[in-house]
Amino acid sequence: MKDGKLNILVTDDETAIRHFLKATLSVYDHVVTEADCGLKTIELLAKKHPDLLILDLGLPDMDGVEVIREIREWSSLPIIVLSVRNREEDKIAALDAGADDYLTKPFGVGELLARIRGVMRRSFSEMMAGIYQTGNLEMDVSRRQVTINGSEIQLTPTEFDILKTLFQKPGKVFTHYQIIDKVWNSHLGDESRLLRVNISNLRHKIEPDPNRPTYIKTDLGVGYRLNDNPEDAPANSF
Amino acid sequence: MNDDLKRLRLSDQKQSHLQPNSIADSWATGERILVSLSSHPLGERLVRAGRKLADELSAEWFVLFVETPGHLNMPSQNRIRINQNLALAEKLGAQVYKVSGSSVADEVLQFYQRHNITNIILGRTRRPRWQEIFSLSVADEIIRKSSKVGVFVVNEDQETLEDIRTKKWLPHQxxxxxxxxxxxxxxxxxxxxxxxxxxxxxxxxxxxxxxxxxxxxxxxxxxxxxxxxxxxxxxxxxxxxxxxxxxxxxxxxxxxxxxxxxxxxxxxxxxxxxxxxxxALQAREMQTQLVNQFSQELTGAITLDQVLEITLKNFAAIFGGEVVVFLPEGTRLHKNAATPHYVLSESEIAAAEWAFKNAQAAGKGTETFPSVQSLFVTLVTSQGVTGILGIQSQVFQEFFTRDQRTFLSSLTNLAALAIERAKFAQDAMQAEALRTAERLQSALLNSISHQLRTPLAAITGVLTSLSESEKASSKNGKLTLAVREELIDSATQQANTLNRLVENLLSMTRLEAGIIHVNSQAGDVQDLIGAVINQMGEFLASRKVVLEILPDLPAVRLDAVLTGQVLVNLLENACKFSEPGSPIYIAASQQGDEILILVADEGIGLAPADLPHVFDKFYRSKLTNQTAGTGLGLSICKGFIEAQGGRIWAENGPVRGSVFSFALPVYDDLKGEAEQ
Structure with missing residues (x-):
């Protein structure tokens, strides 16, 4: 990958979608390889080592979620799911399996490019030092300190852990399951209520207007994500 | 019954000295009162006494006039009086019967047996003592011969009703x-x-x-x-x-x-x-009257259930036993209605099925299954056997006389015709409902295909004009950049419209197929509203959205996705039906065990005629016909909210605009955990 030019593998069983993606992405100098089924995807991944996979879920030979699971066993390659399935269960399944983002068809090209940028940025920003920042919100992990507009905010350990989790991949949606897994390390059943209460408390502490949160965004029925671009006009997620 | 009778006051102002005379027969269904009327001036008092007693016992009551040969020479004033009294009885709600016979007492007694009468009201006229030595008065004769029945006597010279304890019964030995x-x-x-x-x-x-x-x-x-x-x-x-x-x-x-x-x-x-x-003549007359009464009652019956009920009631009253009606369902017989105490044995069911298959009577008194307790007769019309009627009665012996057979078949024919008629009516109604549904369906298809094609046409138009512009060699055919951008914007908008329509149709289909998956969990109203506003982003950009979310609202029991979709639909509607730039209000509050969320606008509001229908599928207000829409959004809202156990309603704002509100139950921690 040079100068933002990416090797992208596009998997979709619909030729029209593949052609459209190839034409569009080529305009931005990305190199597109096409696959029309799960097995071919995995085979091409090993051969071509692409920088990014854009994956459809409804494949003729195996389910896209299965493909993600298989890839995740040996690769942390960024994966964006592009699917007509718009039910929250499907999104959660794909995200829990390890997809980095999820976009439902039909979609705008602008939206797709933004997601690609977000995913790529995250995959390179993970190595940063222990200080995270988005908008006016800053988090110093090693000193366990959170500031907004420069003034420090007192967070409970749980609130801190939740924020830290979201900060690990700003812009990425973390499902309830994923956050609970990271923060509580268990699934006893009561955590989703705790998560809901903690998010609400966290918002009251960091959001200028908790009724219209700008930092912690909710994807209804799926999870939460940290807004990596708070100054932007809020775009439709998913 | 004793107490009831004691409380009775049958004559005005005066407490009657009533003595309960007997206990109603166990097979009598409710109280039935018979007033025996003669041409005597006492008649009117008898009728009124009957009405009172019937009222107080909430009983059915009958007025019987027996025309004896002696009445042929009746003075005309008596005849007029009789007719007046019978008319009065009818007006007061009695079932009036006129029979002819040689003995008033015998006719009254026969009537009381056939109609399960529990109380008889009679008049007794003053007669010279010597007459009583030689012959019994009609009243006395009835009192002597009627057993197990309450007899009340209105005496000519007494204002009060006198209850006569039934004397020792003398059988016709x-x-x-x-x-x-x-x-x-x-x-x-x-x-x-x-x-x-x-x-x-x-x-x-x-x-x-x-x-x-x-x-x-x-x-x-x-x-x-x-x-x-x-x-x-x-x-x-x-x-x-x-x-x-x-x-x-x-x-x-x-x-x-x-x-x-x-x-x-x-x-x-x-x-x-x-x-x-x-x-025999009297018996036949009685039968004719029973058949007439039955047919009259059937005339008033509209539904199959009513017909069956009347059939059961009449057969049970006439034959004094239990009655059952089987109707075919497909090729099998199905027990549709029965009197409460009918106990069917297996062989009786077999007999009924045999009767149905062979279109012949079976059971007691026939050659097939003669050992069972019931008689099963076919209900036959020109269309064939419409059903089987079973009667369990002591009246039927081992064989039938021709008379009994004719009587029974005239009753069953009536029942069969009525059942067939009711079934036809039912079928016709179902067919009508089906036709309506079909009409609706085709209207719906027209509407949907129109709404699907309109954005497609726009998109195709834009694409082809762009394509033509590309191909054009001269500058004339080329579209300017500004026009191209405008075209592309409109095509994108149309594509979004199309997508929303498809989404709505899918939601509707899922709702109607009952496969909507409700994942109710504790939800935070503030979070929900914030997420929806964020999700709607640009759509609401030109609007001032005023939020009034009360602090510290408890968690709500909801499916975040479905409720979010409801809010999106309501907000889209609010935008659609109000001036661009006018504010939109979202408020959340608690009311008892519910959280109330409302979306209000300052738009045109709702016509009063539309209010009850706004949530109906494909309902479009006359006011808003010009505005694009599918008539699906609100019905989906209703479906989604109700699927979560909530309710949704619409009203007009206090000043202007419309207010759509929905209420969802507060999340009960204990309940929620118990369900997990």
Whole structure:
């Protein structure tokens, strides 16, 4: 990958979608390889080592979620799911399996490019030092300190852990399951209520207007994500 | 019942001294009151007393007038009075019957047996004492012969109703009748003895013939034959010389004997024949009346259930037993209705099925399954067997007379026709409903195809004009950049519209197929509203969205995705039906066990006529016909909210605009955990 030019593998069983993606992405100098089924995807991944996979879920030979699971066993390659399935269960399944983002068809090209940028940025920003920042919100992990507009905010350990989790991949949606897994390390059943209460408390502490949160965004029925671009006009997620 | 009766006040202002006389028969269903009416002026009081008693016992009541041969010569004022009283009874809600017969008492008694009467109201007129020695009044006769029934008597000279405790019941024992016939002969002999000195013995024979005729008419064949024979013997013994001996001095008296015997026997048989014919006639008249009543009641029945209920009621009343109706469903019989105490044995069900398959009666009194307790008859119309009717009754013996058969079949024919009619009506209604559904469906298809094609047409138009512009060689055919951008924007908008429509259709289909998956969990209203506003982003960009979310609202039991979709639809509607730039309000508050969320706008509001229909599928207000929409959004909202156990409603704002509100239950921690 040079100068933002990416090797992208596009998997979709619909030729029209593949052609459209190839034409569009080529305009931005990305190199597109096409696959029309799960097995071919995995085979091409090993051969071509692409920088990014854009994956459809409804494949003729195996389910896209299965493909993600298989890839995740040996690769942390960024994966964006592009699917007509718009039910929250499907999104959660794909995200829990390890997809980095999820976009439902039909979609705008602008939206797709933004997601690609977000995913790529995250995959390179993970190595940063222990200080995270988005908008006016800053988090110093090693000193366990959170500031907004420069003034420090007192967070409970749980609130801190939740924020830290979201900060690990700003812009990425973390499902309830994923956050609970990271923060509580268990699934006893009561955590989703705790998560809901903690998010609400966290918002009251960091959001200028908790009724219209700008930092912690909710994807209804799926999870939460940290807004990596708070100054932007809020775009439709998913 | 005792207390009820004691509380009764049958005559105005005066407490009647009623004594409950007996306990209603166990098979009597509710109270049934019979008023026996005569041409006497007392009639009106009788009718009114009947009405009162019926009211207080909430009983059915009947008024019976028995026309006897004596009524033929009735003075016209009596006839007018009778008609007036019968009309009055009808007005007061009685079922009025007019029957003819030779004896008022017998007719009343027959009627009371057939109609399960529990109380009889009678009038008793003042009569000279001496008359009572010789004959019973109608009232007394009824009182004597009716068992197990309450009898109330309205006396002519008393203002109050008098309850008569039923006296000892005297059955029509045959022995009594024979004794009576002997008494008649005795009376004839006694009179003969008194007048024997002045009248020729051959003429005295007439007295004996009178005795025989009376016996034949009132006592039956046996007693009258006995009367004939004893007449001859007694006549010989007491009247003919030598008296007190059976010897005959004058041989010509043998002819008198023979004449007396033969005439007596002929009278016996012909009078009893007449009596039999009268009885048969009366029975037939009664049957006709029952059939008429049944058919009248059926005329009023509209639904199949009503027809079945009336059929059960009438058959049970007429035959005094349990009744069941089977109707076919496909090729099998199905028990559709039965009186409460009907217990069907397996062999009875088999009999019913046999009757249905073979279109013939089966069960008791027939050749098939004769050992079962019930008789199963077919309900036949021109269309074939519409059902099977079963009766469990003591009335049926091992065989049927022709009369019984005819009567039964006239009743079953009526029932069959009524059932068939009700079924046709039901089918017609279903067909009509189906046609309506089909009409709706085709209207719907038209609407959907129109709405799908419109954005497609726009998109195709934009794409082809862009394509033409690309191909054009001269500058003339090229679109300017500004036009191209405009075209592309509109095509994108149309594509979004199309996508929303497809989404709505899918939601609707899922709702209607009942496969909406509700994942109710504790949800945060503030989070929900914030997420929806964020999600709608640019759509709401030109609007001032005013939020009034009360702090510290408890968690709500909801499916975040479905409720979010509801909010999106409501907000889209609010934008659609109000001026661009006007504010939109979202408020959340708690009311009891519910959280109330409302979306209000300052737009055109809702026409009062539209209010009840806004949530109907494909309902489009006349006011908003110009605005693009599918008529699906709100019905989906309703479906989604109701699927979560909430409710949704629409009203007009206090000043202007419309307010759409929905309420969802507060999340109950204990309940929520118990369900997990």
């Amino acid at each position: 045959p022995l009594m009748r024979y004794l009576k016939s002997l008494v008649l002969v005795g009376v004839a002999t006694w009179i003969s003895h008194l007048v024997g000195d002045f009248i020729d013995p051959t003429n005295l024979v007439m007295l004996y013939l009178i005795a025989v005729v009376i016996a034949a008419i009132f006592l039956g064949k046996g007693p009258s034959i006995l009367a004939s024979i004893t007449s001859v013997v007694v006549f010989d013994f007491f009247i003919i010389n030598p008296r007190f001996s059976l010897a005959v001095a004058d041989m010509q008296y043998l002819i008198t004997f023979a004449g007396l015997l033969i005439v007596g026997l002929i009278i016996s048989s012909s009078a009893t024949l007449l009596r039999g014919q009268v009885e």
